[in-house]
Amino acid sequence: MLCDDCKKKPATIFFKEVLPGKVTELHLCEACAQKRGLMMDKKLSPFELLQKLLQKRSAKDEQVICQVCYLSLAEFKRQGRFGCSHCIEHFRPYIENLIKQIHQSSKHVGRRPKQGARKSFKVFKLREELRRALEKEAYEDAAQIRDRLKDFGVDDAE
Amino acid sequence: MLNNIRWLVPAKQGGDSSEDREIVVSSRVRLARNLSDFPFEIKLKVKDSERLLQLSRSVIERDCPGQYIDMKELTSLERESLLECHLISPAFLKMNKPTGLYLNEHGNISIMINEEDHLRIQGLTGGLNLTDISAQVFECEEEIGRDLEYAFDEAYGFLTSCPTNLGTGLRASVLLHLPGLVFTNEVEKVLRGALQIGMAVRGLYGEGSEIKGSLFQISNQHTLGLKEEELIQTIIKLTHMIVDVEMKARDAIFTKAKHEFEDKIFRSLAVLRSARVMSTDETLNLLSALRFGIGTGTIKDVSLDVVNEIMLVARPANIQLYFSQILEEHERDIRRAEYIRKKLGGNEK
Numbered sequence: 477m478l479c480d481d482c483k484k485k486p487a488t489i490f491f492k493e494v495l496p497g498k499v500t501e502l503h504l505c506e507a508c509a510q511k512r513g514l515m516m517d518k519k520l521s522p523f524e525l526l527q528k529l530l531q532k533r534s535a536k537d538e539q540v541i542c543q544v545c546y547l548s549l550a551e552f553k554r555q556g557r558f559g560c561s562h563c564i565e566h567f568r569p570y571i572e573n574l575i576k577q578i579h580q581s582s583k584h585v586g587r588r589p590k591q592g593a594r595k596s597f598k599v600f601k602l603r604e605e606l607r608r609a610l611e612k613e614a615y616e617d618a619a620q621i622r623d624r625l626k627d628f629g630v631d632d633a634e
Numbered sequence: 635m636l637n638n639i640r641w642l643v644p645a646k647q648g649g650d651s652s653e654d655r656e657i658v659v660s661s662r663v664r665l666a667r668n669l670s671d672f673p674f675e676i677k678l679k680v681k682d683s684e685r686l687l688q689l690s691r692s693v694i695e696r697d698c699p700g701q702y703i704d705m706k707e708l709t710s711l712e713r714e715s716l717l718e719c720h721l722i723s724p725a726f727l728k729m730n731k732p733t734g735l736y737l738n739e740h741g742n743i744s745i746m747i748n749e750e751d752h753l754r755i756q757g758l759t760g761g762l763n764l765t766d767i768s769a770q771v772f773e774c775e776e777e778i779g780r781d782l783e784y785a786f787d788e789a790y791g792f793l794t795s796c797p798t799n800l801g802t803g804l805r806a807s808v809l810l811h812l813p814g815l816v817f818t819n820e821v822e823k824v825l826r827g828a829l830q831i832g833m834a835v836r837g838l839y840g841e842g843s844e845i846k847g848s849l850f851q852i853s854n855q856h857t858l859g860l861k862e863e864e865l866i867q868t869i870i871k872l873t874h875m876i877v878d879v880e881m882k883a884r885d886a887i888f889t890k891a892k893h894e895f896e897d898k899i900f901r902s903l904a905v906l907r908s909a910r911v912m913s914t915d916e917t918l919n920l921l922s923a924l925r926f927g928i929g930t931g932t933i934k935d936v937s938l939d940v941v942n943e944i945m946l947v948a949r950p951a952n953i954q955l956y957f958s959q960i961l962e963e964h965e966r967d968i969r970r971a972e973y974i975r976k977k978l979g980g981n982e983k
Contacts, residue, residue, distance in 0.1 A: 487730055488823070489931070493774075495927075510703070521834060521855055522798040522855050523796075523798050526796075526797055526798055533770060545673050545674075545677045547676075547677060555676055556677075556796060556797070557675065557676045557750075558674060558793065558794075558795055558797070559674055559676055559677035559796045560672075560673045560674050560677055560785075561668060561670045561674070561785030561787075562863035563674075564787050564790055564793060571797070574797065575797055575800065577791065577800060578797060578856075579800070579801065579856050579857065579859055580832075580859065581801075581855065581858045581859020582789065582790075582858070582859070583789060583858075583859060584787075584788075584789060584790055584791030584800075584801045584802070584858055584859070585789060585859060585860065585861055586801060586802040586804075586860070586861045587802065587861075588786065589779050589784045589786050590776050590779055590780060595775070598687050600692075602889075604685075608690050629952055634712075
């Protein structure tokens with residue numbers, strides 16, 4: 477099938493407009509579709525979109541700060557990266573729109589972390605606490621931490 | 635001598651539809667995960683990154699047995715080779731922090747520790763095999779998640795350094811060999827269709843890399859708002875569609891110019907079996923013709939596994955590891971030709 481407009485090139489774009497009482501169908505080649513303004517612009521990738529959206533800066537950005545890692549919203553916009561798992565909570569109202577535009581969605585519907593025993597992580601953290609207590613020569617605290625470690629079946633005498 | 639590249643595992647058969655193994659070269663799935671109790675990469679101090687490495691390592695070693703590779707103990711050639719084998723990302727090599735890599739026993743799952751995200755869990759396999767490889771990646775991710783708490787938000791899912799990975803943190807991709815569509819000039823049209831439904835299209839080595847050997851990588855761009863299974867199914871469906879149009883393009887080519895194409899395929903094989911000097915790019919292009927020949931049944935005495943292996947081992951760093959020698963470019967081209975002749979039962983006289 478040839479293009480309805482130029483009648484030369486093969487039609488590769490099919491356009492259908494449905495209005496009450498009237499249906500228009502067009503078969504166009506790419507060049508003619510472009511002329512009629514029917515072609516979509518090249519879609520920006522999420523990453524390109526992010527770079528573009530991060531350019532929108534405001535004087536207030538310096539004052540919005542993550543209370544855990546102290547990353548400011550301004551710095552987030554410069555680097556395009558979060559500083560910790562709490563940044564989202566502190567930046568939420570300011571970045572909701574940005575995330576929605578990048579992903580065309582604002583709600584995670586996928587998998588969730590499985591609630592496991594997390595034993596080794598707790599043990600790891602307790603050992604860190606123990607190390608710090610010993611550094612400070614806080615032996616009473618250290619003894620308590622050792623007891624808690626024993627609850628996990630770890631006899632940590634170091 | 636393949637043992638010289640100790641992480642090289644030839645792609646296995648089987649999967650979602652193994653008959654397409656010539657067109658769908660490989661399938662890959664990666665998950666980005668961060669631990670809630672550590673700052674993310676831009677705020678992570680070297681000392682903390684060491685602790686994170688140590689902690690993750692102890693957990694992964696138990697949950698997902700395999701070999702641990704301390705990146706700083708590798709030579710630059712070995713690091714480059716990991717990249718050529720698609721086991722690590724280019725960004726991983728640029729990290730100025732302690733980094734580690736985990737490879738499971740089968741060599742199809744790799745975990746980068748201290749990349750842009752704390753953990754990047756990746757599965758890589760031959761053919762169209764996304765369902766199977768993603769199941770393995772999720773199993774591994776879940777095992778690790780029982781011991782380490784992932785950063786997670788009710789609205790935004792798994793939290794990642796970069797907002798573009800929020801939600802599932804999942805990137806699924808397939809590497810496609812599309813000589814038919816390249817030849818009939820339809821490839822751009824087909825790939826633009828992929829872009830319109832939210833997929834990214836790239837060359838063999840990811841973002842910004844050139845299209846060589848008629849190889850294209852297709853992956854999802856969005857990670858939020860869709861279930862992991864939906865993202866994967868979309869890519870599988872799209873892949874089937876592209877395989878279909880590729881087959882049609884091939885039929886058209888063969889109806890029009892069967893002898894010319896068979897000639898091109900056999901000439902390519904003859905060059906691969908006889909050449910004395912061979913660059914990486916030339917290898918990729920000739921292998922593309924050979925692959926095409928195997929797919930169309932024109933070539934019967936070379937297996938796809940051999941082609942896949944050559945595709946990997948012929949890369950600049952891998953070929954040096956294969957011969958256990960540091961080789962200058964010209965020397966490399968000579969040894970590459972030698973290796974290929976050997977693999978294809980070529981002409982030594």
